[in-house]
Amino acid sequence: MHPGVLAPKGRNPAAAGQSEPLAIRLLLVTVVLCFLAVFLVVPLVSVFSQALAKGWEAYLASLYEPDTRIAIRLTLLTAAISVPLNLLFGIAAAWAIAKFDFPGKSLLVTLIDLPFSVSPVISGLIYVLLFGLQGWLGPWLSAHGIKIIFAVPGIVLATIFVTFPFVARELIPLMEAQGKEEEEAALVLGASGFTTFRRVTLPNIKWGLLYGVILSNARAMGEFGAVSVVSGHIRGATNTIPLQVEILYNDYNYAAAFAVASLLAFLAVVTLVAKSFVEWRIRENSSCG
Amino acid sequence: MPLLGGNAMKHSRRQNVIPGFGLSLGYTIFYLSLIVLIPLSSVVVKSASFSWGTYWSTVTAPREMASYRLTFGVALLAATINCVFGVLTAWVLARYRLPGKRIVDALVDLPFALPTAVAGITLATVYSGNGWIGRWLEPHGIKVAYTPLGILVAMTFIGLPFVVRTVQPVLADLEGELEEAAACLGANRWQIFSRVVFPQILPAILTGFALAFARAVGEYGSIIFIAGNMPMVSEVTPLLIITKLEQYDYPGATAIATVMLSVSFFVLLAINLLQKRSRRFAS
Numbered sequence: 055m056h057p058g059v060l061a062p063k064g065r066n067p068a069a070a071g072q073s074e075p076l077a078i079r080l081l082l083v084t085v086v087l088c089f090l091a092v093f094l095v096v097p098l099v100s101v102f103s104q105a106l107a108k109g110w111e112a113y114l115a116s117l118y119e120p121d122t123r124i125a126i127r128l129t130l131l132t133a134a135i136s137v138p139l140n141l142l143f144g145i146a147a148a149w150a151i152a153k154f155d156f157p158g159k160s161l162l163v164t165l166i167d168l169p170f171s172v173s174p175v176i177s178g179l180i181y182v183l184l185f186g187l188q189g190w191l192g193p194w195l196s197a198h199g200i201k202i203i204f205a206v207p208g209i210v211l212a213t214i215f216v217t218f219p220f221v222a223r224e225l226i227p228l229m230e231a232q233g234k235e236e237e238e239a240a241l242v243l244g245a246s247g248f249t250t251f252r253r254v255t256l257p258n259i260k261w262g263l264l265y266g267v268i269l270s271n272a273r274a275m276g277e278f279g280a281v282s283v284v285s286g287h288i289r290g291a292t293n294t295i296p297l298q299v300e301i302l303y304n305d306y307n308y309a310a311a312f313a314v315a316s317l318l319a320f321l322a323v324v325t326l327v328a329k330s331f332v333e334w335r336i337r338e339n340s341s342c343g
Numbered sequence: 344m345p346l347l348g349g350n351a352m353k354h355s356r357r358q359n360v361i362p363g364f365g366l367s368l369g370y371t372i373f374y375l376s377l378i379v380l381i382p383l384s385s386v387v388v389k390s391a392s393f394s395w396g397t398y399w400s401t402v403t404a405p406r407e408m409a410s411y412r413l414t415f416g417v418a419l420l421a422a423t424i425n426c427v428f429g430v431l432t433a434w435v436l437a438r439y440r441l442p443g444k445r446i447v448d449a450l451v452d453l454p455f456a457l458p459t460a461v462a463g464i465t466l467a468t469v470y471s472g473n474g475w476i477g478r479w480l481e482p483h484g485i486k487v488a489y490t491p492l493g494i495l496v497a498m499t500f501i502g503l504p505f506v507v508r509t510v511q512p513v514l515a516d517l518e519g520e521l522e523e524a525a526a527c528l529g530a531n532r533w534q535i536f537s538r539v540v541f542p543q544i545l546p547a548i549l550t551g552f553a554l555a556f557a558r559a560v561g562e563y564g565s566i567i568f569i570a571g572n573m574p575m576v577s578e579v580t581p582l583l584i585i586t587k588l589e590q591y592d593y594p595g596a597t598a599i600a601t602v603m604l605s606v607s608f609f610v611l612l613a614i615n616l617l618q619k620r621s622r623r624f625a626s
Binding site: 073074075078079082083085086087089090092093094095096097098100101104143146147149150151153154156162164165166167168169171172173174175176179180181182183184186188189190211214215218234237238241242247251269272275276277278279282283295296297299300303308311312315318319321322323325326327329330 | 359360361362363364366367368370371372374375378379380381382383385386389428431432434435438439441445447448449450451452453454455456457458459460461462464465466468469474475476499500503532557560561562563564568581582584585588591593596597600603604607608610611615
C-alpha cells in the first residue's frame with residue numbers, strides 16, 4: 055500500500071507520536087468501511103437490483119402504471135407547494151433572528167426546530183385532531199364541503215410541518231456568522247431595504263439557501279409516516295410515491311414496489327451529490343472570504 | 344465589502360438601521376403558530392379533556408407498556424451502537440487520508456436522504472431469509488427480519504448519521520497542541536485519546552446520542568416493514584398510534600402521543616443543556 059494512504063492528515067506523524075500505528079489505522083478504517091458497506095451500500099444497491107429483477111421492460115411498465123403516475127404527480131405538487139413556503143419562512147425567520155436582538159430569541163429558535171423532534175406519526179395526528187371529522191374544525195369543514203384530511207390539502211400540510219425547519223436552520227447560523235455590517239453599509243449608502251436584501255444578503259446566503267432547499271425537497275418527496283396518517287390511502291387519488299411503494303409492497307408486487315422505490319433512491323443519490331457539491335462551495339467561499 | 348471602519352460601525356450598531364424587523368418577526372411568529380404551535384397544541388387540548396383515571400389506564404395498558412419497552416429499549420441500544428461506530432467513522436473521516444473519502448463522507452448522510460419507506464422495504468428484503476444478508480445469518484439461527492432484531496437494524500440505520508455529524512466537526516477543530524503536549528509528556532496514544540480527546544468530544548457524542556435516540560423512538564416508516572408488527576412482541580409505539588387512529592380511537596391515539604411528546608420534550612431539553620454546556624466549555 056502507498057505510504058501516503060491512511061497517513062494522518064495535516065501533521066507529520068513522526069513528529070510527536072501524533073498518530074496510531076499503521077496496524078491500528080488499518081483496523082479502524084476496515085471496521086468503519088465494513089460497517090458502512092453492510093448498513094448503507096448493500097441496501098442502496100439492493101434497491102436498484104430488486105427494481106430491475108424482472109428486466110428493463112417490466113421496470114418501465116411499472117413506472118407507467120396509472121396509479122403510479124398519479125402518485126408521482128401528487129408528490130411533485132406537494133413538494134412544489136411546501137418547499138417554496140418553507141423557503142419564504144426560512145428567510146424571514148433567519149432575517150429576524152440573525153439581524154436583530156429581541157427577548158425570547160433562543161426560545162424561538164428552539165420552537166422552529168420542534169418539528170424535527172416530533173414523531174412523523176404525531177405530525178400527521180395533530181392535523182387529524184384539528185381538521186378530522188371528530189376534530190375541532192371537522193364539523194364546520196364538512197358542513198361547507200371542504201376536505202382536508204384524507205385529501206390533498208392534508209398531505210401538503212403534513213409535508214410542510216415535517217420540512218418546516220430545514221431552510222431556517224441552515225440560514226440562521228450562516229447569517230449570524232456574516233453579521234450585518236455589509237447590509238448596514240448598503241443602507242447607509244442609500245440602497246432600499248429590498249435592494250439591500252437582493253444585492254447584498256442574497257448573494258451571501260445563496261449556497262446555504264440552496265442547501266436547505268435540497269434537504270427539504272428530499273424530505274418533502276420522501277415523507278411517509280406523517281403523510282400516511284392524513285392521506286387515507288385512496289388509490290389513484292391521495293397516494294404519494296412513498297405510499298404507492300407501500301401499497302405495491304403489501305400487494306406482494308415486489309418488482310413494481312422496488313421500481314417505484316428506485317425513483318426515490320435515485321432522488322436520494324442526487325440529493326447526496328448536490329449536498330456534497332454545495333458543502334464544497336460553502337467551504338470554498340468561507341476560505342476565500 | 345468592509346466599507347465602514349470600526350468606529351463608524353460601532354456608531355451604527357447603537358441604532359439598528361436594518362429594516363424589516365416587524366415584518367420578518369411577525370411573519371415568522373404567524374407562520375410558526377399556524378403550522379406548528381396551534382396544531383401541536385391540539386394534542387394538549389384534546390388530552391386535557393380526559394379524566395385522569397381513563398388517561399392513566401389507557402397509557403399504561405399492557406399492550407402500550409410492551410410497546411414503550413420495545414421502542415425505548417431498542418432505541419437506546421441502537422443509539423449506543425451508533426455512538427461506537429459514529430465516533431469511529433468520525434475519527435477516520437476527520438483524521439485519516441483515504442482514497443474516495445469524499446464519497447464515504449457523502450454516503451454517511453444516506454439515511455437522511457433515503458425516504459423511510461424505501462429504507463424499510465429494502466432492509467426487510469436484504470435481511471429476510473433469502474435476502475443478501477439474511478441468507479448468511481439464517482443458517483446460524485439469527486433471524487433479523489420480522490423480529491425485534493429487525494427493529495434494531497432499522498433504528499441503527501436511520502440514526503447512523505447523527506453521531507458522525509455531531510462529532511466530526513469537533514474532532515476536526517481540536518487543537519493539535521494539547522495532544523502534542525500530552526505526547527511530549529510521555530502519554531501513549533490510548534491515554535491521549537481517553538484523557539485528552541475523549542473529554543473534548545463527549546458533549547458532541549452525547550448530543551448525537553440524544554438526536555439518534557429521539558429519531559429512533561419516533562420512527563415509523565423504516566420499521567413497520569421489517570418489524571413483523573406482532574402486538575406485545577414487535578409493535579413499536581408509533582405503529583400503535585396508527586392502529587388506534589385506524590380504529591377511530593382518537594382519544595387513545597392522543598393519549599399515547601402525549602407520552603411520546605413528553606419524551607421528545609425531555610430529550611430536546613437535554614440536547615439544549617448539553618449544547619449550552621459545551622459552548623461554555625469552548626469559550
